[in-house]
Amino acid sequence: MKKLSSKQQEKLIQLLYNLLSNGFNLTEVIAFLRKSQLLLPVYVTSMEASLLKGNGLVDMLAALGYSDAVMTQINLADKHGNIKLTLEKIQDYLSQFRQIKRKTIEAVTYPIILLVFLVVIMLGLRHYLIPQLESQNALTDLLLHLPHYFLGFCLLLLLLIGSFYLYARSCSRLRLFSQLSYYPIIGSLLRQYLTAYYAREWGNLIGQGLELITILEMMSNEKSQLMRELAKDIKQSLLAGQSFHQRVAAYPFFKKELSLMIEYGDIKSKLGQELDIYSQESWETFFSQLNRATQWIQPIIFLVVAVVIVMIYAAILLPIYQHMGDVF
Structure with a gap:
């Protein structure tokens, strides 16, 4: 099905x-x-x-x-x-993600078609036009091999994605997300997403009057591997005498504000309500950041396309101008 x-x-x-x-x-x-x-x-x-x-x-x-x-x-x-x-x-949540997915597809479709069209043009230049030029330069040599470079880059990208997938499958989720949280753009989005997600879940459950130990027991039986590992790790920390907010502050994939909300919300006995409000603000920030990140995709691809077009013109015209200079 x-x-x-x-x-x-x-x-x-x-x-x-x-x-x-x-x-x-x-x-x-x-x-x-x-x-x-x-x-x-x-x-x-x-x-x-x-x-x-x-x-x-x-x-x-x-x-x-x-x-x-x-x-x-x-x-x-x-x-x-x-x-x-x-x-x-x-x-x-699903509506926001669907809109961002649609905008991302719209943003990359035309530039990718343009890139494919340019690769076809470069293949044509490589086989028909450039061999007929009497003099060649570094640009023409680069254009001759650019399709190979492009193919090599695509294969390297696939290899990196495959390697990361295999590593992610064999690695614990706590370790994986801790490592990813230190990367510039991905780390920021990951911290914002996980903070919003767990603030909402913990806020809902605490707001229902459940004790922390009961919530951890529920988390340890969930399908999410990260949630199970979190439950186990937090339990061990509590048995070692560490408080809940101190352990949350130690995770690099959570924003520091989350542990502060837990600490002060617990003091005022309004933890569930405050986490729920904080999660709403965090979700808005996450989708705003994700939307801004996707808006950079199209300009970057267009910049690459523009550079390739300039290289094509330069590779074609420079030998012509050199030949005209030799004549005059």
Whole structure:
């Protein structure tokens, strides 16, 4: 069964939020989806089969292609939180990501087509025009080999991505995210994302009156590897006499403000509420940063294209001008 697209995932979350907010249970939700045909029958059948096995909302949605981050939020809320509020926040989360994904695709599509077109032009110049030039220079030599350089760069990039993927699979998530947090752009986005994500989850659970040890037990049973490793590490720190906010401050992939919010919120006994408010601000900052980062993609690609075009003109015209100078 094909997984739901990002737009369909957002639409289904919106439907679930609206139906559950109006008093529907899961059986009635599935019956409504089947009658209304707002979701393809194959997906409704999958959800119904999962429900008949006694599974909850998380298992019903897991087969439809939702990410582990979304599944973890729903699972925690389904056990000890406000599921309707969580669905509303997930809907906004998916909407923001879909918009940024769409803008990124729009930003890179035309420049990439232009780059491919330039590579074709360079291949034509390499085989037909440049060999006919009486004199050649460093630029013409560079243009002759530029397609090879471009192909080599693409292969090197694929090799680096493959190596990183293999390393990430074998490395613990705590170590991996700690290392990534020190890189300039990726690190900033990663810190903002994880801070917003965990501030919201901890805020929701603490706001429901759950003790920290109960929250850690729940985290240790989640699908997210990072969440499980965090739960284990924080438990060990608490047993060693370290406080919760001190341990959070030691993680480089969290912003320092998160530990301060935990420390002062705990003193005023309003930790859940303050973390929830802080997470909302953090999500807004994250999506704003991500949007600004994607806006740099198109200018950078256009700059590369412009440099290549200037090189092509220079490689063609310089030998002509040199020949004219020799004549006159």
